Amino acid sequence: MKITAIMGSPRKGNTLDAVRKIEAEILAVDPTVEVNYVFLKDTKLEPCRGCFACIGRGEELCPHKDALSDVLNTMLDADGVIIASPSYVQSVPALMKNFIDRAAYLCHRPVFFDKPCLVVVTSCGGGIKETLTYLSKIMRSWGFASTLNLGIMMHPAMGYSPKTLANIRRTAQQFLATVRQGDKTVPGLLDLMQFRMMRFNAQMDQKHFPADVLFYADKNDYYLPSRAGALKSGAARVFEKLIVRIMDATM
Ligand SMILES: Cc1cc2nc3c(=O)[nH]c(=O)nc-3n(C[C@H](O)[C@H](O)[C@H](O)COP(=O)(O)O)c2cc1C
Incomplete structure (x- = not known):
C-alpha cells in the first residue's frame, strides 16, 4: 500500500517530524506500507496567475508547465494521502496556498474519491482548529470522501506530551485502517x-x-x-x- 504525504512547510521542521512519527506508527502495524514525501518547497510550482483557464476550459490549458500534474498524479496513485502543513497566522503558508490555488479546478471537478485523507497541522498553539477546518474542507471538495484531522501543538520549549504521542498513534492507526478498507464512505x-x-x-x-x-x-x-x-x-x-x-x- 502506498501513502503520499504532501508537505506544505517552507522548511523541514516540526511538521515533517510529526509526519515521520505518524509514518513510524503506521510501519509498526504494517512494515510493507510505503510513504512517499512530496515537499512543496522543493517542487517547481509557479504562482497561480488567476487566468481561470483550468477552472473554465480545462486544467491542460494552465499556462504553467511545471510539476503540478506530477504532484497530483502521485496523490492519485496512492491508497491514502496525508496533507501536512504548519499553521501560519490562522491559515496555511503561502506555499500550500499556492498549491491549492493551482489545483482550484479540483473543487469544480473532484477526482480523489477512492481514498482517505489525513490532514495534519502543527503550530505553537494558535490557529490549529482554523487551519484543520480550512484544509479538510478543501480536501473534501477535491473528492476525498473522508478526512481525518490531527492537530499538533509544538512549542519550541516543549517536546511531545504523552497525550500528543497517544493521539498521534491513535490517529495513525485509524488512518491505516481506513486506507486498508478502501474508502467506502457513503456520500451524505x-x-x-x-x-x-x-x-x-x-x-x-x-x-x-x-x-x-x-x-x-x-x-x-x-x-x-x-x-x-x-x-x-x-x-x-x-x-x-x-x-x-x-x-x-x-x-
Ligand atoms: C510566518 C509564521 C507564522 C506563524 N504563525 C503562527 C500562529 O499564528 N500561531 C501559532 O501558534 N504558531 C505560528 N507559527 C509557528 C508555526 O506554526 C509552528 O512553529 C509550526 O510547527 C512550524 O512547522 P514547520 O517547522 O514544519 O514549519 C508561525 C510560524 C511562522 C514562521
Whole structure:
C-alpha cells in the first residue's frame, strides 16, 4: 500500500517530524506500507496567475508547465494521502496556498474519491482548529470522501506530551485502517446537494465552464455511481428543483 504525504512547510521542521512519527506508527502495524514525501518547497510550482483557464476550459490549458500534474498524479496513485502543513497566522503558508490555488479546478471537478485523507497541522498553539477546518474542507471538495484531522501543538520549549504521542498513534492507526478498507464512505445529503449545485452551476453558465459541462455530462446523482440511498438521492433532487425554481423566478 502506498501513502503520499504532501508537505506544505517552507522548511523541514516540526511538521515533517510529526509526519515521520505518524509514518513510524503506521510501519509498526504494517512494515510493507510505503510513504512517499512530496515537499512543496522543493517542487517547481509557479504562482497561480488567476487566468481561470483550468477552472473554465480545462486544467491542460494552465499556462504553467511545471510539476503540478506530477504532484497530483502521485496523490492519485496512492491508497491514502496525508496533507501536512504548519499553521501560519490562522491559515496555511503561502506555499500550500499556492498549491491549492493551482489545483482550484479540483473543487469544480473532484477526482480523489477512492481514498482517505489525513490532514495534519502543527503550530505553537494558535490557529490549529482554523487551519484543520480550512484544509479538510478543501480536501473534501477535491473528492476525498473522508478526512481525518490531527492537530499538533509544538512549542519550541516543549517536546511531545504523552497525550500528543497517544493521539498521534491513535490517529495513525485509524488512518491505516481506513486506507486498508478502501474508502467506502457513503456520500451524505450535503455531498449530494453540493454535487447538484456544481452541476447546475455548469449548466447555467456553459460559456464560462465548458470543462465542467463535459465533466458532469455523464454524471447523474453523484460523481460516482451513487452509493447513497434512494431517500437521500430523492431529497437532493428536490433540493435542485427548488433551486432551479428560485433561479427561474429571480432571473
Ligand atoms: C510566518 C509564521 C507564522 C506563524 N504563525 C503562527 C500562529 O499564528 N500561531 C501559532 O501558534 N504558531 C505560528 N507559527 C509557528 C508555526 O506554526 C509552528 O512553529 C509550526 O510547527 C512550524 O512547522 P514547520 O517547522 O514544519 O514549519 C508561525 C510560524 C511562522 C514562521
